[in-house]
Amino acid sequence: MKTNDVILQFTAKIVFFIIFFYAVHIFFAGHYTPGGGFVGGLVTSSAIVLLIIAFDLKTVKSILPINYLYLVAVGLLLALGTAAFSMFVGEPFFTHFFDYFNLPILGKTSLHTAALFDLGVYLVVVGVTMTIIQTIGDDE
């Protein structure tokens, strides 16, 4: 029995973007205000889960053809690479570097390698959450 989910599907399409933008905002806000990679990753996966609820697994897999296991691997590599990079410069493991740069459009911005580590955390969280949910959802 396939019901007509026109309201849910249309709303999910719109709300997905709002949730995703909020996730990116919370990811970048993590340095000075509450937020960061973990929360951002969870919010992002919740947006994808909303799509899965509104449509179905096959459709979402065709829309976002991402192998989430690779996403976990990339995230771990990024986190490890950020942490290990300082050893090649002669600093202890996990030393972070930051500086202020004058970017062409954004003006004076502080770039911090902790953001890269956070991106690794973000990717791992998204990958793990989506792997769990897809694996459970696939068991028909």
Place this chain on the structure above:
Amino acid sequence: MSFQILLNFFLAFLWMFLSSNYSLSRLIIGYLLGLLVIIALRKFFKTRLYVDRVWAVIKLTVLFIKELILANITVLKLVIKPKLDMQPAFFKYDTTLTEEWEITLLSSLITLTPGTVVVHVSDDSKSLFIHVIDSQDIDETIDSIKYSFEKAILEVSRS
């Protein structure tokens, strides 16, 4: 419609680049000037002016807020009545709207105006099933509300 918005932004940027003063106020002035030009030359466009459509959206919003307040007062009257003499009912409402967003918007408007809740959209998306809290003499008034909402939504979406 989208072409007109693009043209308006193009004119705004043109105005900003003509004077080498790149600020937001300059852009807004250019946008308003472009709006004036587009309204003046509205005969050249095949579709409606997009300002018209923005106006229709504003009218729909005002209508919705008005209906929300009125309907909440109606429900308040129902709640504080000492006697429970209301008769809930379901009815089928055939809609002329076709687009996904139109049906979603209409359903949301009907649901957010208390006394009526959309419970189901039929499989061919041609009719809504609505639960009404008091069906005694309210069917005609509800239909009139629906026609006002539907007319307002059609006003927004017609090209």
